[in-house]
Amino acid sequence: MTDSMGLLPDTRAPERQAPRLLIVDDCEDDALLVEAELARRGMRVSWRRVDEPVDMAAALAADEWDLVLCDQAMPAFDCRRALQVLQRSGKDVPFVVHSGSMSAGEGVGVMYEGARDYVPKGDFARLLAVIERERQALSDRSAVRHAVRRIRELSLFDHGSMLPNKVNFLARVADWMACRRRGAGRAAAAMFVIDVDQFMRVNLGYGYGAGSEILLELGRRLAAIVPAQGVLARLEGDLFGVFVPGVADEGQAEFTARWLLRAVDRPFASPRGALRLTASVGIVLFDDAADQAADVLTQAELALAECKRAGGNQLRIHAAGMSRSSLEAFALELDLRAALEREEFRLHYQPIVGASSCHARGAEALLRWQHPEHGLLEPDRFVPIADRTGLIVDIGGWVLAQACLQGARWRKEGVEGFEMSVNVSAVQFARPGLLAQVECALAQSGFPPSALILEITESSLMSDTGHAEQCLRALKTLGVRIAIDDFGTGYSSLAYLRRLPIDVIKIDRELIGEVDRDNDAEAIVRAALAMAHSLRLKVVAEGVETAAQEILLQASCCDSLQGFRYGRPAVPAAFRFGSLTPDR
Structure with a gap:
């Protein structure tokens, strides 16, 4: 048995790593000759020679090779x-x-069995070209596999x-379910979302x-908690899925869930x-679960x-009797994600009238x-x-x-x-893209900025007054006006009315609905009107439905009125358009 290695010395730093050849040949001199002739033609090679099956198998397992160069016949071995x-x-x-005695026909036959080429011994120029070609092809295949x-x-x-x-x-999860159906896996499991x-x-x-x-830190914490036989996945955004075999009943499921929730027990680092x-x-227990993995996930999301x-x-x-409303709400969310693309949204317009002229x-x-199935849905549904x-x-x-386009029309x-x-909305107001949205809507429609009034709720402003003031002042640079919606339901502070760049307040419909039959409601509305006018703010009363409400608000110098009295x-x-006062 012979197993030898060699590399001609080279003091230069090669631009490419020397090709690694596994030479299968019973003649050491033939291997040395290949090395020398390739070097003379500019190719330095690293090689190892073997001449028995067991040594060849060991060499293939131990190292990576660019090419196997094999003699046709050896005493106990041949190329096939x-x-x-x-x-x-x-x-x-x-x-x-690489043989000195193989015929062209025999060479082609071996190539049909899987050899890449046949080179007669002594034709070193062709051998050089074959090595370069196969080395490049191997590199290309490696790149494809990596991709x-x-x-x-x-x-x-x-x-x-x-x-x-x-x-x-x-x-x-589907693989586990298939194994369970064949009786090859554990019968019990649970999915957690x-x-x-x-x-x-x-x-x-x-x-x-x-x-x-x-979220990355939460993923790392969950990975440290999920049992080794379980599966942890990030399904989307802040939604994680966990599958744990062996959870057999509700008690074990609840214990496992609380164990998983340890991942959020410790505080997270933040810029503040x-x-x-x-x-x-x-949670879904697989004893009560659906037959398909995707349906099981849906059940877990319904429980969530x-x-x-x-x-x-x-x-x-999740239980078989999980409320129908949860299923409907989940389906509604899925439909909502596609509603904008399918052009299912509509805008309706309610008149706002001058208090004196109506x-x-x-x-x-x-x-x-x-909605294609449920008909016209009000905002509180979606x-x-x-x-x-x-x-x-x-x-x-x-x-x-769309509102700016209609106003311009x-x-x-x-x-x-x-x-x-x-x-x-509060979410929209908190996002940095609001300014660009308003600017784009005005530019594309040609609607005058001074005629656009953005209605923002009190709660949106008061959740972060610093951000609110900065955002409102940026919007004011566009020339739009700002209204506080639902005024009187929350903070209603004179301090923030003075500090924030506000133009209009809209008194909430709940107060207006009581103003003609509740002395306290009337006093609050009158005080709000006086306060707003002292700050040179305009006032819109929402939810006006009766003549008595209209008369009281006109007497209190309210600027504008809105409600079913003037149109749905x-x-x-x-x-x-025009005068919208119904007969009294």
Whole structure:
């Protein structure tokens, strides 16, 4: 048995690594001659010679090779057996026959069996070309394999955390379910879906960069907790999935869920110091689960939705009698994600009239959803979902654009001085893109900035007064006006009215609804009007429905009125202009 290695000395630093040849030959001199002749032609090679199957198999297992160069026949070995050894190893290494006695026909025959080429001994120029060609081809195949692995990683793993993604998670659960049906796996298991409560506020308050770091840290903590036989995945955003075999009953499921929630017990680092979070967990036991992995995940998400509806920071196990409303709410969220693209949203407009003349001086744009199955939906059916999911940002941008276009259209038709009021949600107001949305809507429509009134709730302003003041002043540079919506329901502080750049307050409909039959409500409305006028703010009374309410508000010098008395929200074609006072 002979096993030898060699490398001609070379003091120069080669630009490319020397090709590594595994030479299968019973003659040491032939191997040395190959090395010398290739070197004379400019190719330095690293090589190892073997002449028995066991040594060849060991060499293939121990090292990486660029090419196997094999003699046709040796005393106890030949090129066909050597090719079989290579094929059994599973290595992708070019196999080239190097013989002084093989005919062209025999060479072609070996190539049909898997050899890459046949080179007669002594034809070193051709051998050099074959090595270069096969080395490049091997490099190309390696690059392709690397690309395929990378594509697989991107398709099956979350890019940020490198945890399995939703597709990967469902595939692994489906494999377990298939094994259980064959009787080859454990019969009991549970799926857990974990969602951080109110995480949108973390992104809005601390920035998306800080939010991403917190989620990565949460992933690391969960990975340290999930049992070795379990599967942890990042399904999307702040939603994590966990599959744990062996969980047999509700008691074990609850214990496991609380164990998983230890990941959020400790505070997280943030730019403003330690941040404490809570999370909710939806659970499915596989004894009561659906037949498909995706359906099991849906059941877990329905249980999670029940947690959210109850205020979060809890866990819930899915039951066969899980409320129909949860299923409908989940389906509604899925439909909402596609509603904007499918152009299902509509704007209705409710008149805002001058208090003294009762002529329409403007309108408030009110969002509706023309659902393909449920018909026309009011905002209270879908706006909370849009807020929770962040979809309200794109939806709000669409509302701004369409309202400005309609306002400009009415002005072109001769409605002079017409104003348009548009609601801005708390989530939309907290995002940095609001200024660009408003600027774009005005530029594309040609609607005058001074005629656009942005309605923002008190709670949106008071959650972060520093940010609110900065954002409002930026919006004011565009020339728009700012209204506080639902005034009188929350903070109603003279201090913030003086500090913030506000133009209009809208007194909440609940107060206006009581103003003609409750002395306290009347006193509050009169005080609000006096306070606003002392600060040179305009006042709109919302929810006016009766003549008595109208008369009282006119006597109190209210500037504008809005409510069913002057018209219900309507599509543009049905919107009424002129005097809108009904007969008293």
